[in-house]
Amino acid sequence: MALSVLQKLEILADAAKYDASCASSGGAKRNARGGGIGSVTGAGICHAYTPDGRCVSLLKILLTNFCIYDCSYCVSRRSSDVARARFTVDEVVGLTLDLYRQNCIEGLFLSSGIARSADETMEDLTRVARTLRDAHGFRGYIHLKTIPGADEALIAQAGRYADRLSMNVELPTEPSLTRLAPEKSACEIRVGMASTRMRIDEAKDDRVAYARGRGRAKPPRFAPAGQSTQMIVGADNTSDADILTASSSLYASYRLKRVYYSAFSPTGHAAAALPSRPVPLLREHRLYQSDWLLRFYGFGVDELRGSMPDGMLDLAIDPKLAWALQNRDRFPVDLNRASKEELLRVPGLGTKAVQRIVASRRSGRLRLDDVARLTASIKRARPFLTALDWHPGASLDHAFLRDRLAPQPVQLPLL
Known part of the structure; x- marks a missing residue:
């Protein structure tokens, strides 16, 4: 019919x-x-x-x-x-x-x-x-x-x-394409x-x-x-580091607007060569965040690899924070003197916030409250920068800094 x-x-x-x-x-x-x-x-x-x-x-x-x-x-x-x-x-x-x-x-x-x-x-x-x-x-x-x-x-x-x-x-x-899509x-x-x-x-x-x-x-x-x-992410055993390396090569070779990542999810019509469980969407999200760092924040793949000891992105914290914690010797940066490139590597500061900071400091030296008005993520940025009235002191090396800055799990209400 x-x-x-x-x-x-x-x-x-x-x-x-x-x-x-x-x-x-x-x-x-x-x-x-x-x-x-x-x-x-x-x-x-x-x-x-x-x-x-x-x-x-x-x-x-x-x-x-x-x-x-x-x-x-x-x-x-x-x-x-x-x-x-x-x-x-x-x-x-x-x-x-x-x-x-x-x-x-x-x-x-x-x-x-x-x-x-x-x-x-x-x-x-x-x-x-x-x-x-x-x-x-x-x-x-x-x-x-x-x-x-x-x-x-x-x-x-x-x-x-x-x-x-x-x-x-x-x-x-x-090799993965040859194995899973031989035609x-x-x-x-x-x-x-x-x-x-x-x-x-x-x-x-x-x-x-x-x-x-x-x-x-x-x-x-x-x-x-x-x-x-x-x-597709997770249909094979390719690491996140190798996925980002492949993406970086695609951007350079074909001048792509975007590489999209699709976390593998069983379709209900399973094939024996594939995982039986879906890949966490958070892994897909971390790859997009890393992709953004490569395209708009001046990071290189090798730099991100340094914060992925096992080749996989940390699902608990975003890749920019993971890199900053791995490279504490690069911080804190002086909010009033740091270059745009240095500010872009501060966790919590996005491209628009950095543009506003660079424009605002032409009128005078900035205090921490000034930064708070320019970004909504001042809590995450504070341990990695200095301002006219602020220095993080020993907090940058605090043993629990990673836990303090990691997003807290949300407790769902009981229905």
Whole structure:
């Protein structure tokens, strides 16, 4: 019996919940005055939460969960005993427009299983985006998954219509990919990501040249929100230190906007090669915090490794505090003289707080109360800095400093 669109939506939205890389940050703002519907920056995004606590924005679905691959970690793998469905291109287009008009969504995140071939799947994904843009004037955010091994001409078309492209590396290391997804090729994934980066760079260069008067026609945009990827955490025995090393290499090689981390969780259709218990979401959270330190706080992977004696991040305290406690000889820093780079390494001081401190001290020397007005985390920062009226004294070397600064467990009320 043929499935209705709503039945397909139930199956394919549920299958898409395991893909974390659906953030819409970085999309290009489009001028709607010339017609069309939707925008990237307006209100109307529906935030839904999956059973394992993930926040899902946009209309997030698979085109199909039929797949010729048998990746151990994937709920849609060939051998998985799950309900199957397939949207037509017109059904996805209609669903997106209907939900937007009802103010439920502001864009589309579209991925897919590989039902027959990489090229056929990539062509269908691109047709959805092209139909939304050209036939319906849709100006909202579109994120498309690109398929490893698909023809480069299809990827080139996808980038013309999508705000962001992403191709999942799946697992942190090539040996793990070979073991858990033997039909996938790490080489094809790297080639696909490199090709996308090249086209993004070329499009930027062409637009800069046009802006400087060195081009007659305005060049087409290509994935203006860049590309991202995702790796599964805990499906293999790769350490956190090696995961961060892999992420750092991906950022450097392909100029990614984000590496997303997805804590492995059994899907109910278990594979023998995988753990039987879910990975704590706190481990995923610590990896995101570390990723932030690498991208915005000037930390290097080797520095973070120093605070991970066994290669694993401390789940009890955040990685910045763990590093500071491991490097107490670097503290305290003088709030009124320290460089921006030194202040960024103080636990409790974020990038915005450091910017405010650097700007405020131009008007005079700062006291501890001044810092308290600039950050909400003064308790955590106090042992690691000095101010005009403050010195931590021996508290920096207190044997219980780690316990004092670690978040206290929350006692849930008895019902």
